[in-house]
Amino acid sequence: MSEEMPGPPEPADKIGELIVRARRLTTTLRGRRDAIRKRLPRRTGSVFVAVLIAAGFVLPLFFSQTSGFLEATLISLAYVVMALGLNVVVGFAGLLDLGYVAFYAIGAYCMAWFGSDFFFKEHIHVLVSGIAAHEIGIHLNFVLILIAAAIICSLMGMLIGLPTLRLRGDYIAIVTLAFGEIITVLAVNGTSIGLGGGQTLTNGAQGISALDEPYFPGIGSFNLLKLRPYYWLIYVIVLLVLFVNLRLRDSRLGRAWVALREDEVAAVSMGIPLVRTKLKAYSIGAAFGGISGVFLGAYYTDVNSDYFQFTFSIFVLAMIIVGGLGSIWGAVVGALLLSYINYYLIPDVINSIPHDFGLNFNLTTLSYGIFGFLLVLVMVLRPQGLVPERRRRLELTGAIAAEDSQLVEVQE
C-alpha cells in the first residue's frame, strides 16, 4: 500500500496499521479460543465460573482487614451494582439516563432514615442488635432496608420514566438529568423541609451520621475495623444482581428492551407494550442503584448531600460506555476498571508522581482529566467498548437505517 505513496508514511498510517494488526490478532486469537473450546469437556464453562466465584469469595483472605486495596475493591463492587443497574436502562433499553445519581441518593437516604437516630421521635426496632436496638429513631435490619430501598427506588424510577415516555434520545437525557438535579437539591435543602415537630427530611451538607452497622442474626454486627464482612456482603449482592441481569438479558423482557432500543415503531408493531416495557427497565435500573446506595451509605456510615453530584451519574455512565453499552460483562469490567483507577490507582499508587518530577500537585486533582482521556481513547480505539454486547457486535458489522422513528403516537 505504501508503493504509490510518496514520502515517509504519516504517523496516522502507523496507528492505522497498528489497529489493523490488532484486529488481525483478535481474529486469530478468537479462532484459537473457539478451537480450544471445542476440545474442552462440556462442563468446563460452568466449572470455570464456579472457580471464579469461589476465588472472589476467598480474595479478602489475602489482604489485611484494613487494607486500602480491599476498601477500594468493595467500593468498586458497589459501583458494579450501579453500573449493572444503569446498563439495564441505557444499555438494554436504550434510554439515556443522566440522573442516575438520584437513586444512589434515595438508596443512601433510605439507609439513613431507617438505620439511624435521625427520626428522633420514633422508637422502632426490627431485628437489630447492639446500640441500634436501644437508640431512638428507626432501626430496621439491613436486609429490610435493602428491600425497602429497592421498592422505593423502583417506584421513583417509574416516576421519572413517565414524563420521558413520549421522548427520545437526547430529550430523555435532559429530563432525567433534571430529575437527578431535583433529588440532589432536595438532599441539600432537605433541612428546610419540615416534617413536623422539628423533624426535617434530610440533614443537608451536615449529613446524617452514625448509621447502623449491618447486622445479621447468627453472624453478628459488622465493624468498620474489619473490612472482610463488608466485602462479602457486597460480593453476594453483586452475584445476585449479576444473576438477575443475566436472566433478564436472555428473556422475553430482555429481548423486548433491545427491540425497543433498536426500533420503537417496529417493536410496538410486533406486540411489545411500550409503556410497560420501558417502565420496567427504569424501575429495575433504579432498584439496583438504590441497593448500591444503601450499601455505600452503611459503609460510609454517614449520608451527606455533598455525595450526590451530577458527576456521579456521568461516572457510572462512563463505566458502561467503556465496558460496552448493553454488555453485562462490559458493565462489570468498566465499573471495576474506572473505580479501581479512581479509588486505588490514582490516590494510592500514582498520586505523587508529579512530585517526583518536581511539580507541586497531586494526580487526584487531575482525575477527571484522566477519565476524560481514557474515555476518548476507548471511543477512538474501541467504540463498541471493551467487552461488546453480542447483539451489538452483530450490528456493527452492518448497518440498518431506522428512519422516521418518530412514528408512534403514544396515547396512554
Add this chain to the structure above:
Amino acid sequence: MTVDAPALTSERLVLRTEHVTKEFGGLVAVSDVSFELPSRSIVSLIGPNGAGKTTLFNMLTGLYKPTSGRIVLGERNITRARPDVITSLGVARTFQNIRLFGAMSALENVMIGRHSRMRAGLFGSIVRPPWVRREEREVRDRAAELLDYVGVRQSQFGQGAAQLSYGDQRRVEIARALASEPTVLLLDEPTAGMNPQESQALTDFMRKLRDELTLTILLIEHDMKVVMGVSERVTVLDHGEKIAEGPPAEVRASPRVIEAYLGKDPTDPPPTT
C-alpha cells in the same frame, strides 16, 4: 353469483374501516375512507405515491389514531387501541422500508414477533420456572420453523439481521409478522426491489399463506402484475380518498383510476356526473 367470486355479504368480515379520516395539521392524508376486508381474502391497496396508503396501514395497526371514523376488527372497535393490543388481537404487518432489529439475529427477530403470545413477566424471567423454560424453548423452535417456512436457510438463523441479504430480510420480516399468529397480515410493498421471478414467487407464497395459515392479507403494492395476479379485490386511494374498489379487472378499467395514475387528458370533456 359464481363460485370464484363469492358476494361480499356472504363472507365474514375480519377488518373494516368506517369513514376513517386522518389529518396532520392542515394536511388531510386519508379522507373518509370506508373499506372492508372479507375473511381469507387477498386485497390490494393501490394508488399513486402520497395517496395515503401507508397512513391507512399505520391507522389499522394503531401507530396513528384516526382523526375521525372507526376501525373494527371482527366485532371489536380498535380505533383507539394501542399497537401492541392490536397485534395481540391478530393483526400483523411488515414495513415498506424493512424494519428488522439490526442488533438481533434472524431467529431473535422472529422470537420478538411472538412476544404477545408469551406470558413470562419480570418475575418469571428472573426465576425462570419450568413453564418459562418450556415457553422459551417452544418459542425458539417455532421461530426456527417459521424461518424455515418462509425459506430462510438454516445457516442464516444466527446471523445478525442487518447482515442478511435483502431477500432474506424481507423473508425474516414476514416470518416475524407470522410469529404473532395473526388472522390479518398487512404487507407494505412486499415486492419492492424484487425482480419479476422473485415477485412471482412471493405472489405464490401469499396464496400459500392464505390457504395454509387461513390468513387474510391486505397488501400495498405498486407492481400491477402482482396486484392483478394475486388480489381478489382492489381498493384505490388517491389524495387520501377512495376512488375505486372492486375486482382487479373492473378497477383497471375505471376512468378515475386511469386518471389518477396517468393524469387527466386535457382534451377530455369535464365529467358530467
